[in-house]
Amino acid sequence: MLLSIKNTSVHFGKVSAIEDISIDVEEGTIVALIGANGAGKSTILRAISGLEHPTTGEIWFEGERIDHCSPEEITIKGIAHVPEGRRVFPYMTVMENLEMGAFARSDKAAIARDLKSVFEHFPRLYERQKQAAGTMSGGEQQMLVMGRALMSGPKVILMDEPSLGLSPILCQEIAKIIKEIHAQGRTVVLVEQNARLALSLAQRGYVLETGSVVLEGEAKALLHNDKVRETYLGG
Ligand SMILES: Nc1ncnc2c1ncn2[C@@H]1O[C@H](COP(=O)(O)OP(=O)(O)O)[C@@H](O)[C@H]1O
Ligand SMILES: [Mg+2]
Numbered sequence: 001m002l003l004s005i006k007n008t009s010v011h012f013g014k015v016s017a018i019e020d021i022s023i024d025v026e027e028g029t030i031v032a033l034i035g036a037n038g039a040g041k042s043t044i045l046r047a048i049s050g051l052e053h054p055t056t057g058e059i060w061f062e063g064e065r066i067d068h069c070s071p072e073e074i075t076i077k078g079i080a081h082v083p084e085g086r087r088v089f090p091y092m093t094v095m096e097n098l099e100m101g102a103f104a105r106s107d108k109a110a111i112a113r114d115l116k117s118v119f120e121h122f123p124r125l126y127e128r129q130k131q132a133a134g135t136m137s138g139g140e141q142q143m144l145v146m147g148r149a150l151m152s153g154p155k156v157i158l159m160d161e162p163s164l165g166l167s168p169i170l171c172q173e174i175a176k177i178i179k180e181i182h183a184q185g186r187t188v189v190l191v192e193q194n195a196r197l198a199l200s201l202a203q204r205g206y207v208l209e210t211g212s213v214v215l216e217g218e219a220k221a222l223l224h225n226d227k228v229r230e231t232y233l234g235g
Contacts, residue, residue, distance in 0.1 A: 002025055005023040007057040009054060010040075028182075030189075031190070033198075034206070036193070041208055044191075045158045047059060049079055049158060053067065061156075064077075076104050080149035080150070082149045083160050090135075098129075098144070101150070101151025159178070159191065161193060175201060
């Protein structure tokens with residue numbers, strides 16, 4: 001298994017945000033984490049990327065335990081996090097934002113190759129590379145934070161609610177780009193409240209409720225599961 005979360009809990013004071021969560025992510029797959037607001041989805045991504053440290057449990061990546069590592073160490077190991085809320089550096093240009101994504105790398109040729117690939121995924125970023133990031137639309141800012149994450153040259157990319165607040169057309173555009181990123185051989189952990197979108201892209205899915213996994217399985221099977229349909233797909 002490329003990435004494993006084993007019996008992991010995260011507490012904020014006495015409150016548990018996630019409780020005894022186990023999730024396996026196989027190399028080259030898209031894994032969807034779905035669930036309502038407050039279910040613990042972002043906390044799981046934050047724990048993987050070293051922004052929260054589990055109170056119990058272990059997180060393993062490529063045969064190595066990573067739950068005591070810093071966020072910088074985890075980025076360098078090959079896990080990139082696209083946090084919720086599209087936080088760009090607003091006064092920097094698009095190009096400068098992308099360069100920030102490669103902060104931990106020194107291989108200029110590989111960085112140039114990845115920049116070219118980001119511009120292929122996101123032609124709009126190429127057109128707007130000199131524009132201040134804060135003046136771009138919500139959809140363009142989402143593209144920029146995804147592009148910035150790709151600039152770290154990750155094996156795994158964690159995406160937190162990339163479709164939130166975007167128009168249906170832009171959601172489809174983001175979905176297409178996630179497919180392309182996956183087709184290039186990257187592993188994706190996709191957090192979404194838009195369960196239909198996430199499960200239609202993923203191979204496997206996990207359903208979270210109040211900090212626990214209540215259902216897991218093949219994404220296609222989850223799309224046809226009665227409970228999932230009723231609760232998350234509007235019947
Ligand atoms: N920094 C924090 N301090 C206290 N409670 C938090 C913090 N972050 C998240 N929580 C709580 O943990 C639970 C899970 O939150 P979160 O992982 O953000 O859920 P989701 O991403 O599924 O909406 C929620 O009850 C939330 O209020
Ligand atoms: Mg969240």
